[in-house]
Amino acid sequence: MLSAYSAASVRAAEQPLLDAGHGAELMRLAAHGLTMGIISALRSRGRAVYGARVAILVGSGNNGGDALYAGAALAARGARTTALLTSARSHPEALATFRKAGGRCLELSLDSEKASFCAEARASDVVLDGILGTGSRGGLREPAASVVAELDRLQGALRPLVVACDLPSGVDASTGQGPRARAARRSHGDVWGAQGGAAELAGGAT
Numbered sequence: 001m002l003s004a005y006s007a008a009s010v011r012a013a014e015q016p017l018l019d020a021g022h023g024a025e026l027m028r029l030a031a032h033g034l035t036m037g038i039i040s041a042l043r044s045r046g047r048a049v050y051g052a053r054v055a056i057l058v059g060s061g062n063n064g065g066d067a068l069y070a071g072a073a074l075a076a077r078g079a080r081t082t083a084l085l086t087s088a089r090s091h092p093e094a095l096a097t098f099r100k101a102g103g104r105c106l107e108l109s110l111d112s113e114k115a116s117f118c119a120e121a122r123a124s125d126v127v128l129d130g131i132l133g134t135g136s137r138g139g140l141r142e143p144a145a146s147v148v149a150e151l152d153r154l155q156g157a158l159r160p161l162v163v164a165c166d167l168p169s170g171v172d173a174s175t176g177q178g179p180r181a182r183a184a185r186r187s188h189g190d191v192w193g194a195q196g197g198a199a200e201l202a203g204g205a206t
Contacts, residue, residue, distance in 0.1 A: 010134050027062060027094070030165070031069030038074065038126055038163050045161070047125055050078030055121035055160070056103075057148070058083050058090055059131035063165045065091030067130025072101035082124075084108055084117040086131055086144040108143055121151055124160045131169035140170040 017026055039049055056071045058064040068091060071081040081103040085095075088109070099105060106113035121127050131144055140148055148169060154160070162168075 024093075027065050027091075028069060030066045031073065031094075034066060034070035034128070034163065034165060035073040038070065038128065039077075041161055041163065042125060045125075049074060052079045052126065053120070053124040054079050054081045054126045054128060055117065055124040056081060056083040056128040057131050057144070057169070058085050058087075059133075059144075059169070060087035060089045061133060062091065063133035064130045065094035066165045067128050068094035068098040068103075070128065070130075071103050072098045075101040075103050080104075082106065082117060082120045084114070084147070086147075108147065114143070114147065118147060118150055121160065122154065122158070127151060127160050127162045129162060129164040129169050133166045145170070 014026065017023070038054070042049055042052055052074075054071060054074055056067050058067055064087075068083060071083055072094075075081045075098070081098070081101075083098060083103055083105050084107075085105055086108045095105070106117045108114055108117075129148075131140065131148070139145075151162075
């Protein structure tokens with residue numbers, strides 16, 4: 001049996017660290033966990049990080065920041081990283097780091113760039129889902145929902161590995177329900193919640 005923490009418990013564990021000014025360090029830890037999870041998943045499939053293709057769905061909040069920092073780390077190791085910015089607002093420091101590392105950014109608001117990202121995602125080794133996190137409410141909204149639905153329809157050899165920062169965007173963190181719950185359950189090879197925890201920082205915080 002798998003054990004898990006509720007969304008409220010995770011937020012309660014993080015809050016003292018955020019109040020103490022450790023938000024940036026917490027995000028870096030989460031991004032490191034994501035990076036290591038993706039590297040492990042690639043190697044388990046016989047793929048090297050260098051030359052791997054990684055498509056990243058980026059939301060406006062901290063989850064998107066985690067994904068961008070992880071994308072920057074993978075780009076620094078030689079991966080080809082492409083991010084789709086699903087909002088006009090992204091984590092500024094993470095976005096700057098991603099671009100400096102050589103990551104390519106596309107905007108969901110532009111139809112041509114949306115189509116370009118979908119084509120890149122279909123050809124990628126990994127899709128990193130960083131749109132919504134544990135604090136989200138109400139599921140995915142358009143136009144991001146249609147992009148995710150298109151990727152969810154890919155199956156078998158056509159489907160890239162999907163790694164979610166916290167959980168699949170559109171699935172409720174406490175109930176496991178939501179429009180994408182069925183797609184998440186049938187995608188047995190995917191990786192959810194591949195992050196470092198707040199406990200790592202709490203153990204080292206002073």
